[in-house]
Amino acid sequence: MTDGNGAASAVDRLHPALVHHIVNALGWRDLRPLQREAVAPLLDGEDAVLLAPTAGGKTEAAAFPLLSAMEEQRWSGLSVLYVCPLKALLNNLVPRLEQYAGWLGRRAGLWHGDVRQGARQRLLRQPPDVLLTTPESLDAMLVSTKTDHGRLFAGLRAVVVDEVHAFAGDDRGWHLLAVLERLQRIAGGPIQRIGLSATVGNPDELLHWLQGSGHETRPGRVVAPGVVLPDASSSQQGAPQEPPPGDIELDYVGSTANAATVIAALHRGEKRLVFCDSRATVEELGAALRGKGVTTFLSHASLSLDERRRAEAAFAEARDCVIVATSTLELGIDVGDLDRVIQIDAPGTVASFLQRLGRTGRRSGSTRNCLFLARSHDALLSAAGLLHLWGRNYVEPVTAPPEPRHIVAQQLLALALQEHKIGRVLWREEWNGLPPFDRGAEPILRHLLDEGFLERDGETLFIGPSAEERFGRRHFMELTAVFTAPPQFTVLWGRKEIGRSDPMLLTEKVEGPRVLLLAGQAWKVNWIDWGRRRCFVEPSDLPGKARWFGMAVDAATYALSRAVRDVLLGADPPVKLTQRATAHLAEARDRNLDLVHPGGTVIARQGDDVRWWTWGGYKANATLAASLGGLADASQRFTDAYIRLRSDLTPEMWREGTADAAERLCLPEVDDKALRGLKFNEALPPRLAAATLARRLADLESAAAILAEPTRFLRQN
Template sequence: MTGAPEPLDRLHPGVVHHIVNTLGWPGLRPLQEEAIEPLLDGADAVLLAPTAGGKTEAASFPLLSRMAAESWTGTSVLYVCPLKALLNNLLPRLETYTSWLGRTAALWHGDVSQPRRKRILRDRPDILLTTPESLEAMLVSANVDHRAFFSGLRTIVVDEVHAFAGDDRGWHLLAVLERLERVVGRSVQRVGLSATVGNPEQLLTWLQGSERDKRAAYVVAPHLREENPVLPPPGEIQLDYVGSLENAATVITSLHRGEKRLVFCESRRQVEMLGESLRAKGVTTFLSHASLSMDERRRAEEAFADARDCVIVSTSTLELGIDVGDLDRVIQIDAPSTVASFLQRLGRTGRRSGSTRNCLFLATDEDGLLGAAALLLLWSRGWVEPVVAPPEPRHIVAQQVLALCLQEHRVGDRLWQEWWGGLGSFGPSAEPIVRHLIEEGFLERDGGMLYIGPEAERRFGYRHFMDLTAVFTAAPEFTVLAGRKEIGTTNPALLTEEVAGPRRLLLSGRSWQVTYIDWSRRRCFVEPVEGGGKARWGGVGSGRSASYELTRSAREVLLGADPPIALTRRAEAALAQARDSGAKSVHPAGTVVIRGGRDTNVRWWTWAGYQANVTLAATLAGIADPLQRPTDTYIRLREDLTLDEWNRAKASAIGQLCLPAVDTRAIHGLKFSAALPQRLAEATLAARLADLDGASAALKETSRFVSAGD
């Protein structure tokens, strides 16, 4: 009696032949084997594996086999990624795999030339690699017959799906996919590829959108079944305290010579400063961050892939699956904001046979040290953040209704909801948004039909409504040019602030002297100089707040918990000092309220994270300091607060939490907020600023009321 067929037997013989003979693989990894059956059967799935876990192959091998078996024609698979660089990196692999079966793959994003796009429209590739923004641009473009082009679509693969789901790009992606399914006229299989997350089942349900419960769905994650997942050997994860970025450069210079090292920083400014310091010490150094030009980043990635004794310094731009060659070491300056980010970065190492995964943390101050220790404590327990979509994406709803009218030219004023199949905020709750769009002239209504109005033309009509399909607001930065060569972009504040002497910028790890500023075209021209440059950007790395879980883990560290990793003597001494200085703000039995000390305010040390603390400050408005500036760790209360008032206020607040107040100026940072009623824009921001669970947990804890001198 023969047993059940091996999973490999279900793949197309041509795919199996090339796996064995072209790739030289002795077999498939567990993830790749377990993905075959659900994907061949047309189920939705999320494939989870650590970095370099073979997720691309786990999706592409069964989908290519199904493509051949079912004789799919035209563009039948969309492969969606969050980054153009990741798409560029994936294209050669997918071109190789498709060629095994006489199929094709092609790339479509903002950097693809017009002649190449025309060839793609004429000769539709079997797999099209793109971003959500480029996909929507195709839907609204007058040059693309989207119904004909997507008529053969069967499957959508979303790479790095966790990177989408946690912010508004995820809502935008889901909404575009819903519109695309209606254009195609059939339900389309959805496959997500993800690093490890804390809530894979919920991530899969989110990815299915309005199709949830209509199609079989599976989480494929064999590594999660391991009872004792293998951690790097003791000593391979190390925490050191260096005290400054300059000292970090000295340590990086002296350690691991002859090896290829990838250093992660939490801001572009840190990348620039560290890169300049390393180059000054004679280290071959490359840089990568979002404000460097595409050519600069590509040169760095290509050189780093081929070099050996060198360092690349990067923000999170190299955290995702872009290949940077045979890497020896990962070094982290201070700490990333999530355990999930650390797992991605750790996964960059240990790919070569005989090597192990490793990471050296270099803390530049006490906050960085405490943050790293807290993160490593959570990681050692196997905890990873759940990926949660931001609540109330009303501004994305407004954008999508406008984009739909641009796509279809006219949409029935009672039929627009059908395009999203009742997905989240895109259902009946969106009615007030559509009314506002009509009232303010963003939409016109005539004969029961909606179409683009003059206000939408005025605000978003630039270059064929390009601004409408670019969902996320970029800072108004200036392009920096050395002759005709684009170096990157810089904050305009560096070009307007008063300076004594020549104006100098730090970009791509080098100093540049500004020779001319073209204000109308937002360009500045520079020439290289020796030192003295300054770097500054808003957003990334500035004002980051820690989650409830990470802040609570930091409290545990102050109370004596050590992560099970290698601590240097300097790190041990600095942690001891931090525990000594912070001893009064933590207590194992609950939270602490301290009167007096550094100022005359009363501080409630919640250790609940910034979002929980702004929620608590709004809820306890009667006893909170009106000049409140909450932190991750505490909120300020009134100077004259008594113990009785405190107990009454705390008891009445439980179960009656308030959303934080929103500064009306903050609304301008919400793209398409102009297309929302102000009250709805404020409500959206308030819901996103709050942490009701963390605030509730802090309120329910016992609190000690003490004086600073006790």
Template sequence: MVSSAELHPVVLHHIVNTLGWHDLRPLQQAAIEPVLAGADALLLAPTAGGKTEAAAFPLLSRMAADNWQGTSVVYLCPIKALLNNLLPRLEGYASWIGRRAALWHGDVTSARRKQILRDRPDILLTTPESLEAMLVSANVDHRQFFSGVRAVVVDEVHAFAGDDRGWHLLAVLERLTHLLGRPIQRIGLSATVGNPPELLNWLQGSALGSRPGQIVAPDLARPAVSGPVPGAAPDPAQPAAQAVPAGEIQLDYVGSAANAAKVIAVLHRGEKRLVFCDSRQLVEELGHSLRALGVTTFLSHASLSVDERRRSEEAFAQERDCVIVATSTLELGIDVGDLDRVIQINAPATVASFLQRIGRTGRRAGTVRNCLFLTLTEDALLQAAGLLLLWGRGWVEPVVPPPEPRHIVAQQILALCLQEHRVGDRLWPEWWNGLAPFGRGAEPIVRHLVAHGYLDSDSGMLFIGPEAERRFGFRHFMEMTSVFTADPEFNVLWGRKEVGRVDPALLSGEVEGPRLLLLAGRTWRVTYIDWRRRRCFVEPSDGRGRARWNSSGGASGLSFALTRAMRSVLLGDDPPGGLTQRAKDRLAVLREDAVDIVHPGGTVITRDPEGDMRWWTWGGFCTNATLAATLTGIADEGQRVDEEYLRLRDDVTPEKWKAAIAGAVLSLPEIDDKALAGLKFGVALPRRLAIATLASRLASPEEAAAVLAEPSRWTMR
């Protein structure tokens, strides 16, 4: 029976009588003491491990016992769909003690927002961007609205910490803390990560060292490892091999999306299957093929309308024999009902992502977690095998914030001036409570903002300038609260119903006959394009349309760890789980073809009869970008960086090679103007600082140094 005397009696009563629980899960029991004590905490458990309740039950107990008033808990999620999914649960839990929860994000109507402002909920579910939008909005009295905040819960905290949204989140929390003039308890929820202590330290922000913090992870049978990696240079500190994690894994090679659809159509009939793809285009193509084969299929990705995604997810949750094809939008714990199978097309780029996906299965008693990999290309087969090799050895990527977030510093200073209307030109660092990099070291950025009109300065005060109004002022500065640049897309409308959004290139290229689009797994004929308002009108059509979206963002490519694991597979290491005969046969061919480009003793340099020279580092994208910038005297100029090799000049000899390596001084990768354009708020930085920011994020100096230190073997192909 539940015996948690520390919880409020009313909360405890409802756990037993309303939920019908006879006991709490280990994480939920272990979280009670630190959360009730007001400590910052990182709660770790596998997907569906009860993390939300582990935070909610003790917070509601404190709310009732200490009579918290107003909005006292802010619950942050990385995506709106997860907030929508969580709202009914948190509404129910809050009602136990006569309290309320409410949702605030971009899809919430203005009428509902006005109601929330009139009658503040006890728990506010929102995103960091919407939280900042409330701070800067002229319609929200942020001092009054947030005056009662005592705790912040950050769900899927690892999804924030590894990119610029994490810096933005931390900066907004520091501003909220300064606004209140007192600490706010911070509770992070996450699945398995490779470096829990560092993640907790990151979450505490400026309070690190001044407030207690605790990692709570009783559900994890064994700690994750974040290094060394399989295939790296020998390391005497490398941990001993661990038992393969539990789960039914199978790796197959099918060769095409059409073949993948045929396999899915005949496999696991009568079961509910979630299929992950790592591009919206592949989601559309696979969904269309499955429907053509008579499979009940639903789709979910970011370029579908909110209503379209919601209909798909709700219908999928209610069906039994069906498939939903999705991008990572369904990776982060959104409830899609009782799931039987996870199928992965090709492979995700990280072990952490794979853990999130396989964690969607095995939730019913008597079932186990499972994942079927259907790879479409040889490269994807090798990547999936390398990923499973890392997973089998208990390795998970460390969550590392991107370095040098100078553009976020610029954004935050502008947002602060928008929030407060005017800020003292010597007092602005106080708003971030000493958190680097938002302190005095950012003064060159402030001077640049003033010099170029983003800020005005008068009588010792800073306020929004004309250039910030011009660049970011439209839609009431809505663009100011988002740290990513999104590619422009056209809204697709069927009558008054929005279907989703498409890349404008699909609407501008020449076509023979009608212009057909593939969206929501269906084919549409374009009937009219409104270029000024960026929308097009469609009607259903036969045939097969085209799907396309540009990918935007920072550096792409595989990591050092994953690329080295792929090398280990080519050298003979077999991944855990079952391999179909097709996968075994194709992997044997890959190993035979790679005999000249991998060697257990170090790297390999090859030269073919045409003089093409390649240095097979197997170092990953960032490592090879760093090596290309470092070895300019022998590296081929202007080459496209590859994860596996670096192209060398055709006149390089072993002697020139040795001289270049001996004198190598590691350099930062070069940055082009296209990359700079993708750095939102980079325009508000001095160009040299914007370049330095991106270069530091592309660099991988430790791995590059390790590769340079390895022996190299020369061979003719």
């Protein structure tokens, strides 16, 4: 295993028994560039982020050096954690890591919510060397009275965070960081942190984030060989990007039914993965494809675990078939060799597109490909804007949500459960000085005491009655999950679980039988057990309905909205456009001709309807609507593209009202309904809960940039 690029020195540092099996069991003649370059920093104990496209060998790039270090440094007991955002991804990875560990006489084990109690008990009696798990399961182990976490985690030396970008961009990332700091206290020393990621726009910042409290004291490195850097004009300097693949096409189809017709007609005999960004669309498209005789499987979060596993296993073994999925199949879960990826409408980010694109082109001689099928003019513009960004080598930076005060409250309660009692002052040390879990958490601690979530006895704190009442069910399991899932009803055909349905679909008025669409099949509702949240069904030939409420796709960012404006101004994405897409893009440009201008923003009046076309994205427009005061209409209505203004607005009023607006930008207002979606909001003072959510709804930087642009007034007929 040598070549002229340093392979020999990298391989020589791996354990000889491991190299023997890499050559003879895997049949590898060489390591990939990422795997070679990761050996030295990981064996030297450096923190790292390893960047490569999907199926780029990241798991082995982390596992081989850590297993070598395990042998050379004689680590014992549970010494490596492998953390994933999805249980399905863990299930997919565990056979590989069991094999690699077994080559050295070591063991890998699995622990998450679907692992049976007997297997957990065996794992606690004989801990594996490598544990594959989720952050929620780690927190549950720490707070459980059945787990001796002091003994179990005492020898922890390293953690691998797979799909680290998926954590860093939401509250699960803050939760993960806080749990790792608590584990570091138990282990009594630094834990090496290794993140695995596909392409992101800010890899150095992502590494800094992953290092937590140790970013100033531990060396770190971004390992990303073979990437192409954007040109100097890119807004994300240093953002890695894959070489352009060979086959990306944008088409306009106008409806789900037409999308099914196109998919059924194209690429027969090939294995196709179709991404949709809602579960309802997955169901509708799946049913339409089956109606056309296409072998179709479905995968989304509201299908039962057995249903998803059957679909994914059957798809992996089949050839001429389609699997229709939400983002559940975006993150590296193996469904075999794919021929095609098809995207219905558009994902919300370039990073998500790259993840999906990376599911193809794995076989030698094949190219990465993706066909976009837009069902509306808005979807066509969003897809064109996204591909325009991608063509400029733009990838979104991954940023942690600001001011996670609710996660601070959750962690204080979790620590009290873990230690049974905590010191009134010493609690600050448990997160090793990591903000915001430091001295700045004092106001949240006082609220927890005032409201009975914590109780005090002298200088010690312990769980109070309010926490027992609110979070104590099922041994405080609700306390370990940092996101709120809407309540759903389990749908059963006899004793077989099909999946879960939104309760509003079971309560809305219908004429005739109530028929659900789930797992691509219509089901007639026979009986609903309201107390136990169960719905009993039987197959039906009647048309069914699929809908999940409150699960809207994320609103457009400033970058994406501005890219859509660029498309309306004439920019074409660097991909194949069908005749239909070209014609409908031309129609959209004609329709929006007066609402875009290369020199700034436009205020357009049509009768009493006055709109400021900022093309600023949802958060920037929310910030501007809240900051305009009397210039905005009374309801402060806005979209990604525009803000409604008062009907009697004049240019003079506008100039006077916005002269100093950039200096007095304020956060959007938050209503009570929105607050209920913030997990643990009741453990915060209402003022801090509202401030947390308001800050997350704002984009102050982009709002200020929009205000700095010239604005032209236009009267429409």
